[in-house]
Amino acid sequence: MLAYIRGAGDLATGIALRLHRAGMQVVMADIAEPTCIRRTVAMSEAIRCGHAQVEDVFGKLASTVAEARAIAARGEIAVMVDPGAERVTELAPDAVVDAILAKRNLGTAMDMAPIVIGVGPGFTAGEDCHAAVETKRGHYLGRVLYTGSPIANTGVPGIIAGVGADRVLRAPADGPFECVRRIGDAVHAGEVVGRVAGEPMLATIDGVLRGLLAPGVMAHAGMKAGDIDPRGDASFCTTVSDKASAVGGGVLEAICHFA
DSSP: OOEEEEEHHHHHHHHHHHHHHTEEEEEEESSSSSSSSSSGGTTTHHHHHSSSTTTTEEEEOSSSSSHHHHHTTTTEEEEETTTTTTTTHHOOOOOEEEOOHHHHHHHSOOSSSSSSEEEEOOOBBBBSSSSEHHHHHTTTTEEEEEEEEOOOSSOOOBBBBBBGGGGGEEEESEEEESSSTTTTOEEEEEEEEEETTEEEEESSSSEEEEOOOOOOOOEEOOOEEEEEEOOOOOGGSSOOHHHHHHHHHHHHHHHHHHH
């Protein structure tokens, strides 16, 4: 099977790895300047660098549908710049997965492919997708909904080691982002980890810097620009998260159910 995934951030990449390891060919799509912060576990880095590796899986940037098909056929994940899903018709995938995580539907419809899966809030199974997958941390994480919608966005980050909103770093101003520290660094509350327009972005808690905007990406004040993991294990920075794995398992179930 050939799966086309809208989005190539960390959660979408967790889905891609599940499908890839189950024997599917995978093409992912994202915007021209990705804003994913968990860059060490995101195939969107292939757009910035031409190639990416997450765990033992390789991704490569493709400029045409033919190139994407060739990359996927040889066992790698193809990544394209295609924010509007304009390549879907030419690609003709067996399944489309919307993992943009915009908290709303940005144009995905049930007629895009024989199987269409919506990930997270903003989708209703049976209306704009064949199934939807829950992304809210807790008892229902990764559950497949064949009718109805995932839990609405609460605007509050999930709790990790007892820490919620405080682990998320926000851009202090508008302008290009400048990295001061690197993903995987141990940091302490109050340390400068990045700058925007000369304004420092400070660590909010002690822990390991798990995510950080890429240098030069245009940020706006209040935008999510970093993430600190209070558990302090740097290996978590280079492996797919429990949440991404759970959601990926749900997507795999849904595709197998309809296939």
